[in-house]
Amino acid sequence: MTPNPANDWQPTAPLRALKLRAGLYALIRRFFAERGVLEVETPILSEAGNTDPNIQSLSLEFEGPAAAGQRRRWLRTSPEHALKRLLAAGVGDCYELGRVFRNGEAGKCHNPEFTMLEWYREGWDHHRLMEECADLVQAAMALVGKRTTVRRMSFGELYRDRFGLDPHTASEAELYAPLAMFGIDPQGLTRDDLLDLLMTHLVQPVLPDNRILLLYDYPASQCALARIRPGEPPVAERFELYLGPLELANGYHELCDAGEQRERFDRDLVVRQGRGQVRPPVDERLLAALDAGLPSCAGVALGVDRLLMAMLGCERIADVLAFPFERA
Helix, strand or coil, X not given: CCCCCCCCCCCCCCHHHHHHHHXXXXXXXXXXXXXXXXXXXXXXXXXXXXXCCCCCCCEEECCCCHHHCCCEEEECCXXXXXXXXXXHCCCCCEEEEEEEECCCCCECCECCEEEEEEEEEECCCHHHHHHHHHHHHHHHHHCCCCCCEEEEEEHHHHHHHHHCCCCCCXXXXXXXXXXXXXXXXXCCCCHHHHHXXXXXXXXXXXXXXXXXXXXXXXXXXXXXXXXXXXXXXXXXXXXXXXXXXXXXEEEEEECCCHHHHHHHHHHHHHHHHHHCCCCCCCCHHHHHHHHHHCCCEEEEEEEHHHHHHHHHCCCCHHHHCCCCHHHC
8 A cells, every 4th residue: 555645644443443442352351350261461572483384473683682582583473372381380261362463464354463362261172162252252243233143063064065075085176176266276285275265265255244153173184283183084173263254263172292282393394494484483482381281271362353343344454453554
């Protein structure tokens, strides 16, 4: 966007959106206070970055005393690692509401700097947590007089229902066939890429605006930091919450095994190297926390700005941000 000197100092969000954001923050804090979940605050800058090949971190150089630690610091893409360290230290159920940063993510529904709500529940699995997540989203929508229904489906059920194929066993050719109409070049696309494209191009656009979709038990290849449940096929114990076409939340029945987590970090770095991406340092403090003993738990991250978009019926994230990236 080309700056307009006449007005680009002004906010892009109307006063109504700014007031609603404040009201939503108050609702979130009431919601968790009533449930005994502790609000915490963790660092925005870290010595470690996110190894996920699909998420790019921003970094900066610290110019203070060398004794303070590593000079290159990474802006967090979520507070996940720090919150898990608190859980391993015995803090118990906790949440954080704050800013996170992702390099390269800018567009109608993306801003490089955005607000994330992330929380963890000890002794819960992803099924129990996704119900609480839906409760929070419904409470938020009720704040603006909107009612929402909830539908629960496994990843396999959704793809069998929508495309007549099993996403766990279908061939790449079968996964690509419904996408042919878009002229997408399949060269270099993985199975997971094709599954994601089916979701973004053919599923999300037709999801009803007033319905929450809880999608759970993903392919094991999309486990991220979730547990894998053995079986035929094995599945990742994770869920995503969609409100209409907007993906709002991503949650896991959390992996607690430090050795397996290190292996996943190492695999991420191999993929990054193959793509020519930056290879950020692995979070050794998280691995130490897992080794010390992360309690069995489930966690979820929710995009607050997108929730506000749904509450207001906006199509652009800029409409709920005081100053988006291009005006910051």
